[in-house]
Amino acid sequence: MATMTVTPKNKPKKVALKGMMENVMEQFNSASDQIELHPNIRKILAITNNEIVVNFPVKMDDGTVEIFTGYRVQHNNALGPYKGGLRYHPTVDIDAARALAMWMTWKTSLAGLPYGGGKGGIKLDPSKYSQAELERITRRFTFALADNIGPEHDIPAPDVNTNSQTMAWMADTYMSTRPPAERTANQHVVTGKPEGSGGLEGRDRATGYGVFLNIKFWAEKKNESLKGKKFIVQGFGNVGYWASHFLEKEGAKLVAVQDASGSIRNANGLKVADVFNYAQINDGRILGFPEAFDLDDENFFSTECDICIPAALGNQITVENAPNIKAQLIAEGANGPTNVDGEKILLDRGITIIPDILCNSGGVIASYFEWLQNRNGEIWNLDDVMTKLDKKMKHSFDRVCAFAKAESTDLRTAAFCLAIQRIEKAYIQRGIFP
Template identity: 70%
Template sequence: MINTQKINRQSMYETVMNQFNSTADIIDLNPNIRKILGITNNEIIVHFPVKMDNGKVEVFTGYRVQHNNALGPYKGGLRYHDTVDIDAAKALAMWMTWKTSLAGLPYGGAKGGIKIDPRNYSDSELERITRRFTYALGENIGPEHDIPAPDVNTNAQTMAWIADTYMSTISSSERSHNQHVVTGKPIGAGGLEGRDRATGFGVYLSIKLLLETRNEDFKNKKFIVQGFGNVGYWASHFISKDGGTLIAVQDAHASLFNENGIDTEALAQHCEPRKGSIKGFKGATEIDPEDFWGLDCDIVIPAALGNQITQDNAFKIKAAIVAEGANGPTNSEGEKILLEKGITIIPDIFCNSGGVIGSYFEWLQNRNGELWQLEEVMEKIEKKITQNFHKINSEVKKRNVDWRTAAYILAILRIETAYNQRGIFP
């Protein structure tokens, strides 16, 4: 079972701060800029009431943390999960700052969500919860200020509700110019063709590019995936089409294994009416969750929640590559063990950046009144990810460091350059 509890020895926030501070030491980051980047700009907590289907009122807690906007508007997802709290939002917002900087986008970093298990609410209740949360956030979000997107347990429909609520609560003269207040919307509501698969495609492409540097491909490669939501499914879809074999999947309800391969599309169809659960799928055998990480495979893709690969299980991993489809899935102690074992970690701020890159193109499409076809969008995303891969690969070779360190160096140096050129007000 996926561990949704905090790791006692290290929280996600401690992990991201460790990563930031170690990189700042390596590049001798300007101490004044280090102080700025070491804290968040804004931490917003809202409590809001919503009437349930039975007429009773529940009060919910929502969060939006804005870490840094030196490079442009805040950008980051909203998740609906019972692990959402201020520390998790702070960590995820900081990761978004590094992710958008590394990707070369004109964005900063933010993150947030509602502490809620959406499976306990009807669709009409989730709509009211989402609209009331949007209203509570008010001017803390905006198309040139802070642009939310889907994340864990939120989707295109969630974004459509947010966009509609936001546009309904601003002046009529501004409504037509604010469709890009969120990204990840349905196609009919201004969404981007291909945004649904962009994150998973990026995970697939990052692994493909790494394999190519080793004169390898996906043929005869076995992979396992933790989490079979949007990211886990699309990554599995593209890897399977390119010759890889999915042999195990884990989510909060079950761990499945089939040494001959799991049919990605059949599993996705099984999950659809069950709100995402893989449990009960007939095309694989259920195994003990403790055995999942130690399965004999070539590639591990954690695509669920943070702090999943830790000092408690990292030693079990036999794969050559860990590709971080989730944000912060590996804590510092777990990472140390993986690196000592010679395992290459494709870091989250690069590996799953396809989503925010896709979001950028959706934002541009809305902003400029353009319309792009699926093939065109995927080409744009592939070109951007490939460029970023080669930059990181060069940094790895030049400095003789691991992939995460190289990615962090590039991300933080870009922000430092912006501060050095602009100065600090006043």
């Protein structure tokens, strides 16, 4: 079990935090109880199908060799090929990959996609490696995965610290290992590629746009406008930036941002483009932005606001900071940012949580569009992509809200119930081999 040290009132103490796997299993079991999931299907969904661990050597720029450990966990493929991101981060391990793969299964099911769930990555800090080294690491990892991925089997995508360039290297490496006649037919082995390499126009903003849409749907359901709403964002990468961009266009006001470099705030509002541009020329760091005050990291979540968007890593909102959150709404841009114990406090306080498997599903929906585009030899324009994304996310949001109201439960439990029921139906209809 992970631990975190905090120092309230200058008195240090150690607080045990549930791991991501414990959180996802508690969420799964709660939803399974709610819908009285068939015990045999419950046994199947409680475990992963496959867990791939690869150790591989890569030559560094100085001629030395480093050994890296990579993971790919394939949770369930009852509805279709495994689908999910690859992240490059020091926290990557087999337990994290298991939890994230399970969340992907529920996310793709809830979105109505013909996919299952997978996740993985490499345990490393990418800031310590050159671009050339990261390319060699990525290509060697792709080669090590070999036939464990494929356009009709397991389709990776970008995640934390990976991007369209990473996916281009993966696609090229994978296609290079195929027979010449099959290479172009395997372009959709990964999604999130650059547009010039078969990527989807608008894929870069899809996850953040989906977060924004869910917030917009929430406001509309309350007959409220987003104009003048104050919001804070943890993580200012693709997801946090684009969610902020679209919220600002609706008249909402960004008042605090946190990333790995630190936290900044301005009660009068921060211009999203200015913060983004500052980070671009400062190695991705927001700390030191001249039109903001520095903020202690431990006080970030207690900032006065209407909306809080955790869009960084998992296990960020816990029993330690949940009592101090001022927001009316938590919109989960990251996967698993709110742990189970923290969530109980938020719900008891009447704070609404739009769960990750609904809130940030715009990315995997757009990945599905890219996969279709490649598979069918089509090119979709941005307007079509955004219109289709809007429609699909509204359908999911309405279904989750309707279930939550009918069953008198919270949005996360409702989302899990709907996702699990779809998979249960597939197993009941098909049976279990042999």
